[in-house]
Amino acid sequence: MEPSLKTAVATVRRDTGLPVAFAGAVDRSGRLYPITATAGCLTSVLDGLVIRSGNGLGGRVLAGARIQTVTDYLHDDGISHQYDGPVSQERLRSIVGAPVVVDGSVRAVLYGALRTSAQLGARTLDAMQQSAQRLAFEIAVSEATVRRLRAVETAALMREARTGPTRPEWEEVRIAHAELRALAGSVGDEGLRRRIDDIAARLTATEPARERPALTAREIDVLALVAIGCTNAEIGARLDLGAETVKSYLRAAMRKLGAHRRTEAVTLARTAGLLP
Template sequence: MGDDAGAVRSAVLSLHRATGLPMVFGGALNGRDRLRITELVGNTTDSLSGLVVRQGNGLGGKAMATGRPGWVSDYPRAATISHDYDRPVGREGLLSIVAVPIVVRRQVRGVLYGALREPLSLADRVVTAAVQAARDLEQDLAVRDRADEAMVRYGGHAAPPGPGTEASATAAARWEEVRAVHAELRDLAERVRDPATRDRLREASLRLAAAGRLAPPAASGDPAPPAGPVLSPRELDVLSYVAIGCTNAEAAQRLGLLPETVKSYLRSAMRKLDSHTRLEAVSTARRAGLLP
């Protein structure tokens, strides 16, 4: 769950900036029915750092068990939760707490907390911000999971088959699916908010593209090949959809751009690739290892 912990860290920081709560913390699952609190902002002690919260226990454990947000305005006296963690919570002086589970594909992956050191009801905007932070994180984790699955399924492919190879039609169709996955990864990268997740998706798409590089690898001792053209992320996004047969209008719809914007990116990519047609640009990009 190391990657989940990093994503929780970003969500904790975002929630703290959005709400200004005195303390925000959270953790990812560390086993099937427990989580470890690893990310804290605004803490004055180490009492909660590394604390293992079991499903059903305390406010966070209840959120894990129900899959729904929960909050209390006076933690030590709350009758709706168990009090397994009163001592570490009391040492930190927390009284009003909200806990929101992070649920991806019906599985709890972690919990985000926000807290006050006063027995006050949390404002609706605070609870809403905590829920939204969890939802954003859920989307990022779901996107990352899809990228990981795509890499497992397609990341090990060699270059696409040439004509005349056995079962070439089937293999070619499968390779087109690889290219479709590559385009989807590029698109997903632009939709996530977490910079680390976005970079990981872009890296995954580059690995897929490199797997289909048409130029043969250099032999040991050969001079390094000259550096290829450098396309911007959006130029590569557009070209990846052109490569699977999309029109400018279709690429614009999938990428959430205006058709004229797509045309502009495509013209810029063609210029960098020294190409005069869309097909030539795609072929050049594949030879350069920019597209699968």
């Protein structure tokens, strides 16, 4: 999640105009998080600072799963003051904390801050909420991708061992493969995308062919969804494409494969090692 946190912190500064931003990912216990991403800080005192549920502003955000603000942190009676030392060293005054909520659980906390005491306006709070929601979406996509990736990786290992899955297992693998390709475009983690590509390549590998049709990644994405029974409308919704664009990709794939029907295109793509 670390690259996503760093991106989110930069986005908070850009979209809110606040000079300082920082963030941390909640641990498995759901009760604490270290600050691991910062921007605009004068010192390193916030780096690695562990925030516990209920303590300080961030602890209130974690415990209540809602956005919280203070106009003057060091003199606010509504929060506990375990973190006054680091906050004072950074000279922070007005602070906003926003929870990043995925499936009902706080997975991270984003902060924005001023070094003066001022009431943070509605536009600033809206921008914080939007940053938190974008990060939540990215986390959800990444986690869904990882879950599907495990299924694909298992099948890839079985294939390499020359012990193929049963027919029902292959259907699950094909669904996982199609969903992975649809999700991969939304994953911000470059390392995760490379891992997906590598495992998908292992899964679809066949005996070397004399000529493999040069389908584009998007054409394969479309065929992967056709293979699990999706209509053009469903494909468009999953890949965020218009209906005519889906048809265009499908026609191009069929032409390159020498297919006259959708089902024939899927069969030929599997034979060529482009689909599992």
